[in-house]
Amino acid sequence: DTGVSQNPRHKITKRGQNVTFRCDPISEHNRLYWYRQTLGQGPEFLTYFQNEAQLEKSRLLSDRFSAERPKGSFSTLEIQRTEQGDSAMYLCASSQSGGRGTYEQYFGPGTRLTVT
Amino acid sequence: AQSVTQPDIHITVSEGASLELRCNYSYGATPYLFWYVQSPGQGLQLLLKYFSGDTLVQGIKGFEAEFKRSQSSFNLRKPSVHWSDAAEYFCAVVGFSSGSARQLTFGSGTQLTVLP
Numbered sequence: 001d002t003g004v005s006q007n008p009r010h011k012i013t014k015r016g017q018n019v020t021f022r023c024d025p026i027s028e029h030n031r032l033y034w035y036r037q038t039l040g041q042g043p044e045f046l047t048y049f050q051n052e053a054q055l056e057k058s059r060l061l062s063d064r065f066s067a068e069r070p071k072g073s074f075s076t077l078e079i080q081r082t083e084q085g086d087s088a089m090y091l092c093a094s095s096q097s098g099g100r101g102t103y104e105q106y107f108g109p110g111t112r113l114t115v116t
Numbered sequence: 117a118q119s120v121t122q123p124d125i126h127i128t129v130s131e132g133a134s135l136e137l138r139c140n141y142s143y144g145a146t147p148y149l150f151w152y153v154q155s156p157g158q159g160l161q162l163l164l165k166y167f168s169g170d171t172l173v174q175g176i177k178g179f180e181a182e183f184k185r186s187q188s189s190f191n192l193r194k195p196s197v198h199w200s201d202a203a204e205y206f207c208a209v210v211g212f213s214s215g216s217a218r219q220l221t222f223g224s225g226t227q228l229t230v231l232p
Binding site for chain 1: 152157219
């Protein structure tokens with residue numbers, strides 16, 4: 001069990017550019033979540049995958065955001081035409097499916113995005 | 117919809133002193149509750165969880181939490197704090213929306229400072 005990994009750890013981009021983040025969940029976990037955390041706040045839910053299917057999206061996920069999990073393993077989160085308000089820590093989490101393991105989410109270290 | 121309140125933004129304790137971090141939740145049914153810890157530059161680590169049963173739950177690193185339904189609280193405690201406990205602590209509740217995501221709703225966190 002190598003834990004949840006995220007790349008890159010830090011990303012600095014100019015307003016208007018596109019960025020993509022990657023998340024590799026714990027290998028036997030088929031549930032995957034993306035959260036966003038701004039300074040001084042707790043993480044907020046963005047979207048959820050069960051295997052390769054994106055089953056829920058928060059209203060926080062604007063049209064400029066898209067997420068994929070093409071083979072039910074790793075996931076990517078893309079932000080198009082970045083804005084300064086997108087600056088935040090983007091966290092990925094995964095959990096098992098079935099039983100109480102469903103509710104125990106394990107988080108990666110996050111990708112800190114700075115939009116200048 | 118569920119919500120979590122952490123009334124204390126920042127708490128300072130001396131090393132060796134006891135600690136209690138407050139968490140209040142709003143949820144109609146029996147909640148599933150969690151405490152996570154986040155060190156600088158790190159992701160969230162699960163400290164402990166409550167699903168049902170014994171209202172006093174033990175976690176890692178010597179932490180415990182007590183679920184009190186009458187007070188809608190799930191306070192985190194530690195009898196003797198170590199300098200390495202300095203971090204930000206988040207309380208969270210699972211959401212049972214109409215979908216299947218079971219995403220976490222977090223409080224805004226409590227920053228813990230430990231004095232030598």
